Amino acid sequence: xxxxxxxxxxxxxxxxxxxxxxxxxxxxxxxxxxxxxxxxxxxxxxxxxxxxxxxxxxxxxxxxxxxxxxxxxxx
Numbered sequence: 001x002x003x004x005x006x007x008x009x010x011x012x013x014x015x016x017x018x019x020x021x022x023x024x025x026x027x028x029x030x031x032x033x034x035x036x037x038x039x040x041x042x043x044x045x046x047x048x049x050x051x052x053x054x055x056x057x058x059x060x061x062x063x064x065x066x067x068x069x070x071x072x073x074x075x
Contacts, residue, residue, distance in 0.1 A: 003050045010053070017050070018043060025050035045072070 003025055007017050017025075020038065024047040027034040036044050052060045064070045 003054060006053045007046065007050065015043075015046070017046060021046050021050065025054075029054065045069075 003022055004017055007015055020036065021043055024034050024036050028047070028051045034047075036047055038044050048060075048062060052058070
């Protein structure tokens with residue numbers, strides 16, 4: 001629930017997390033390995049961002065090879 005509220009607040013209510021995003025985020029928060037198979041534009045990046053927002057005291061490093069994806073992730 002907290003993850004959903006954070007996403008809604010950060011996106012001004014424009015994004016509602018999908019079940020797979022919440023499941024993957026919970027797995028990462030519990031330090032489990034996670035593989036997400038989903039198409040382009042399906043919201044895989046949000047799976048990485050939710051744990052970062054839920055644990056602001058942690059240090060996270062995201063590396064992306066694509067300039068366009070980097071720009072999108074910063075927004």
